[in-house]
Amino acid sequence: MTDTSSPASFDCILVGGGLVGLTLAVALAAHELSVAVIERADPEAHLAPGFDGRASAIASASARMLRALGLGEVLDAQGCAIRAIRVTDGHYVAGADRWRVHPQVLHFDSAEVDPAEPLGIMVENRALRAALLAKVRSEPLVTLLAPASIRHVLRGPNGALVELSGGQVLRAPLVLACDGRRSSLRAEAGIRLAEWQYDGTAIVTMLAHEKPHDHVASELFYSDGPFAQLPMTDFVDASGAVRHRSALVWTVRRKDAEGVLALSPRAIAHEAEKRMGGFLGKLELIAPVASYPLNLQHAERYWAERLILVGDAAHGIHPIAGQGLNMGLRDVAALTEVLSESARLGLDLGHPDVGRRYERWRRSDNSSVAFATDTLARLFGVRGRLATEVRATGLGIVNRIAPLRRGFMTVARGEAGDLPPLLKGEIG
Ligand SMILES: Cc1cc2nc3c(=O)[nH]c(=O)nc-3n(C[C@H](O)[C@H](O)[C@H](O)COP(=O)(O)OP(=O)(O)OC[C@H]3O[C@@H](n4cnc5c(N)ncnc54)[C@H](O)[C@@H]3O)c2cc1C
DSSP states (O other): OOOOSSOEEOSEEEEOOSHHHHHHHHHHHHTTOOEEEEOSSOHHHHTSTTTOOOEEEEEHHHHHHHHHTTOHHHHHHHOEEEOEEEEEEGGGOOOGGGTTTOTTEEEEEHHHHOTTSOSEEEEEHHHHHHHHHHHHHTOTTEEEEOSOOEEEEEEETTEEEEEETTSOEEEESOEEEOOOTTOHHHHHTTOOEEEEEEEEEEEEEEEEESSOOTTEEEEEEETTEEEEEEEEEEEEOTTSOEEEEEEEEEEEOHHHHHHHHHSOHHHHHHHHHHHHTTTTOSEEEOSOOEEEEEEEEEESOSEETTEEEOGGGTEEOOGGGSOHHHHHHHHHHHHHHHHHHHHHTTOOTTSHHHHHHHHHHHHHHHHHHHHHHHHHHHHTTOOSHHHHHHHHHHHHHHHHOHHHHHHHHHHHTTOSSOOOGGGGTOOO
């Protein structure tokens, strides 16, 4: 350390200003805890259209938390409600009018559980990031240091010190690792990962389409991977025409990814049209194409001395059910509750009991979602006619059992288990 004479003090030092880290900073500040956020990238570069072309399905419990934190406007102005989801083996695509009645299509409808709340809200990551950044910048209890890089982190019995490459030194009782799947804080703390790779790469882009999506998302399973169409808000194109729009997450085998990425936008749109059986009519690509190799990883523990892992730093899953960010947001809600309660009681925020309590609260939910998405990814990856028939029969059975269908929807909306106040829309 070069200058420890007058380190700036905070309740927490948070490393990683991604969607999870920024939400956590806003949540902690709403509970009167001061936070320094260290982000290595330039926030303006993070807002550029090419940086992250993904959109996320925000589950209803996560949406309630974002609203409670003052971020409802981005969901209302730029979010698109998902009112229904249909799931089918790609082979059974048979035209929009036959979806609901087809025996081998699983249909989830928000009206069955709560007509007032959609199953989720689709929002562009870029829009959510911009709203979070604006909120963080207006919050006196949050100090955003970006772009900034870390030279040293010292964690010891009496506290944590973080030195930035410019020489600035920060002090806090606790460091929060929100630094994503390749978390260097996790590695430095020697926390091991359970990890495996999928034979899949997600190809992500945005489509304009001829027919309206009617707020329905479709998950079509093909043997080379799931193909998901997710409804987005309409947009006005360069000629002033209002067009319909959906996000596309198309998983292909790793060996095929390069070939797909080399295709022209028109050829990709044509392939997508074929896979969708034309139910949204003519398609056109309206955003750059990005690719994400897929893996599953889960940290063996969520904490070490004066360090807590949050979001993708703790767990990364297959995007098949759009749950990764929602898991991270549920971590945020639970951790905020644990930290704010500890602060109210005057306890040391870096005490191991804080990490233990957070981990007890979050590990089983994260493990179950990771297990469920892994099972789905494997189940739908098996090739052959027999496997297709078994899957189709399974979908048909689940579709006929209403309580089972409602159970799936409750989990997907993030409503299952012991919900912290933020997920109920309350600031504790
Ligand atoms: C194709 C695809 C589609 C998805 N769709 C959905 C969906 O619909 N719904 C859903 O819930 N989830 C979805 N996910 C998952 C979701 O995108 C992630 O779970 C989520 O973005 C993780 O956020 P994070 O903030 O934890 O990590 P990240 O987004 O990885 O952010 C980490 C941040 O830390 C910064 N950082 C890293 N190291 C350092 C360092 N040493 N110093 C300072 N800063 C550092 C990085 O610059 C970055 O800003 C999807 C994922 C994929 C791949």
